[in-house]
Amino acid sequence: MNAILIIGHAPLAHALRQCALHVFPDCGPSVAAIDVQPNLSPDETLATARIAMEQLTHSPQVKGVLVLTDIFGATPSNVAQRLVDGARSRLVTGVNLPMVLRSVSYRHEPLDALVARAVTGGTQGVMQVSTSAPQNQNNRRKDDQDKYDHQQ
Secondary structure: OEEEEEEEEOOHHHHHHHHHHHHOHHHHHHEEEEEEOOOOOHHHHHHHHHHHHHHHHOOOOOOEEEEEEOOOOOHHHHHHHHHOOOOOEEEEEOOOHHHHHHHHHOOOOOHHHHHHHHHHHHHHOOOOOOOOOHHHOOOOOOOOOOOOOOOO
């Protein structure tokens, strides 16, 4: 099994972890979150991230760690780049809830496969939704004269 570490600008990381726990209540021990505070230096955040990484990998069942961050080039991503080793841990930026849920769902797969699942989940979770789709329309009243007129 792989563990997941979410590093993001406060309060995003903990909010995403809470959402994951809402959907997968049993994932708590394998998902950790670090909220990057504006008043802490990157070195302080890195120290916290190293502790979280050690706690996640303490279990012999954990084969690797997928680190998810919010924005490439920002402090969470820069800290994570210094944290991951490329062998037992990987980094994916641009985290969103679909990515987290996909990652939790497939955390038992090999780390390389988990990275691919995370990226796919994140990108497939972003889409434009039409506001005129039939499923978003109010039901017509029985006395509506145009009951056979459909917008599709």
